[in-house]
Amino acid sequence: xxxxxxxxxxxxxxxxxxxxxxxxxxxxxxxxxxxxxxxxxxxxxxxxxxxxxxxxxxxxxxxxxxxxxxxxxxxxxxxxxxxxxxxxxxxxxxxxxxxxxxxxxxxxxxxxxxxxxxxxxxxxx
Numbered sequence: 001x002x003x004x005x006x007x008x009x010x011x012x013x014x015x016x017x018x019x020x021x022x023x024x025x026x027x028x029x030x031x032x033x034x035x036x037x038x039x040x041x042x043x044x045x046x047x048x049x050x051x052x053x054x055x056x057x058x059x060x061x062x063x064x065x066x067x068x069x070x071x072x073x074x075x076x077x078x079x080x081x082x083x084x085x086x087x088x089x090x091x092x093x094x095x096x097x098x099x100x101x102x103x104x105x106x107x108x109x110x111x112x113x114x115x116x117x118x119x120x121x122x123x124x125x
């Protein structure tokens with residue numbers, strides 16, 4: 001847990017240094033005296049957002065692996081034993097993702113980031 005606290009604190013420190021927009025950037029004469037802040041973050045918010053980002057990436061990879069496995073099954077590239085192991089592994093990973101989402105009070109829908117004009121990150125389930 002110490003490592004996560006260190007990462008959380010580092011991320012929080014970085015966000016405090018980034019300017020948010022034109023209104024948050026000090027005039028030319030003040031730039032040398034103060035640093036504009038982009039976000040006011042606390043350790044709990046940064047930790048939760050970091051967990052959300054990591055879980056989002058893991059879920060994206062899980063879905064990609066699942067699609068690849070289905071493709072290989074359809075192509076007949078796998079033995080029955082390999083198909084069984086892949087199926088069990090993907091089910092266990094899905095169960096673990098569900099547990100982690102519950103632990104951090106997230107839903108699978110929370111992990112589906114909105115990418116604006118590109119749509120959502122994860123395809124519909």
